[in-house]
Amino acid sequence: MSTPQQFLLPDVGEGLTEAEVVTWHVAVGDTVEVNQTLVDIETAKSVVELPSPFAGQVLALLVPEGQTVDVGTPIIEIGTPQAAPSPELEPEQAEEEPQLLVGYGAREATTSRRRRGGARPAAAGSTAVADKPRAKPPVRRLAQVLGVDLASLTPSGPDGIVVRTDVLAAAPMHEPAPASVPTPAPETTQAEPSPYGLETRIPVKGVRKQTAAAMVASAFTAPHVTEFVTVDVTATLELREKVLARREFRDVRATPLAFVARAYLHALRRTPMACARWDEAAQEIVVPGQVNLGIAAATPRGLVVPNVKAADRMDLRELALAIDDLAQTARAGRTTPESMAHGTTTITNVGVFGVDTGTPILNPGETAILAVGAIRRTPWVVGEGADERIEPRSVLQLALSFDHRVLDGAEGSRVLADTAAILRDPTEAFL
Structure with missing residues (x-):
């Protein structure tokens, strides 16, 4: 059994009240560890990496990339395993010592902690499922927009990872993305023609x-x-x-x-x-x-x-x-x-x-x-x-x-x- 835990957007310093979700480093179904980088957020000061406060399986990404949310907003839901204390131990010994989160900022190592192989354990009451295709979040999003099934692709990236070129090669030509799949908001938007020509507006944030x-x-x-x-x-x-x-x-x-x-x-x-x-x-x-x-x-x-x-x-x-x-x-x-x-x-x-x-x-x-x-x-x-x-x-x-x-x-x-x-x-x- 697992217990859903929601990670709330923290104030990473200087009394900031909001931040934009820039890049997710995990996807639904991934197994994460405490202190593994989950997401990059952009505050009014800088881009900051948020480490995971929980170990478990990602159940949901609650905020899409490109969206700005207030401090205290749930941004991700992680299922954490339930463990009963051993009867041989005294109560105070059974309590697990909490793990401290690393400080925010640049990574100290470039190796990924994401699960690399083997089938993920099935949740209680369900049957085991096959491994889902491994791809980074931007590649998954591109596949969604283009209507490409990642499971149908042959990965060409290192360690069997589906990369951007795999998705583009399999994309239907001249077909629009499914209407039900939202596309990311562009960084710039074009306005109506003006006396100065076609204007481009750039959000200031x-x-x-x-x-x-x-x-x-x-x-x-x-x-x-x-x-x-x-x-x-x-x-x-x-x-x-x-x-x-x-x-x-x-x-x-x-x-x-x-x-x-x-x-x-x-x-x-x-x-x-x-x-x-x-x-x-x-x-x-x-x-x-x-x-x-x-x-x-x-x-x-x-x-x-x-x-x-x-x-x-x-x-x-x-x-x-x-x-x-x-x-x-x-x-x-x-x-x-x-x-x-x-x-x-x-x-x-x-x-x-x-x-x-x-x-x-x-x-x-x-x-x-x-x-x-x-x-x-x-x-x-x-x-x-x-x-x-x-x-x-x-x-x-x-x-x-x-x-x-x-x-x-x-x-x-x-x-x-x-x-x-x-x-x-x-x-x-x-x-």
């Missing part, structure tokens, strides 16, 4: 919707001031080449951004108020005990700003590794809400797009954000007096936006000037 709201709130709440400086970073790039040749950096992707971040962190030591935040309710300025350095990352789902916790306590190697890890996680769409919480200041690297500079908007709750432009080879005046001459140098532009309620003009200017000075002559600062 999830990360992009949250980012839009946060940027509007920031722009109209904090009085922004932006200052700019152009700096010769030739010496920093020469130092980077020497650093990369060292044994301890052979496995490190130390980009120029890591060196800019290191210089910025040094500058913040002299002006720690640049990491403070304005507490509107208490009418106080709160200065944190450490620097959690945000790195803005553009992803297909929108802008995310994960942060390196206690970045000011890291050496260059640790900082470079942490920045690279944040970037890879963001590109994979696995940035967790916790990694974006409690940031104190941010760097946005617009140079990767070939842009020289910009006027960045503050990450909500922070006082300063540094924009880093593209590094360009530029004719530059070097030397002094009779030794003055023009040479090709590596030059970039920095822009610092700051909240004028927390930093006055002199303090903001000092942060930017100190960062530029270190990048111009990094010898002492990076030792």
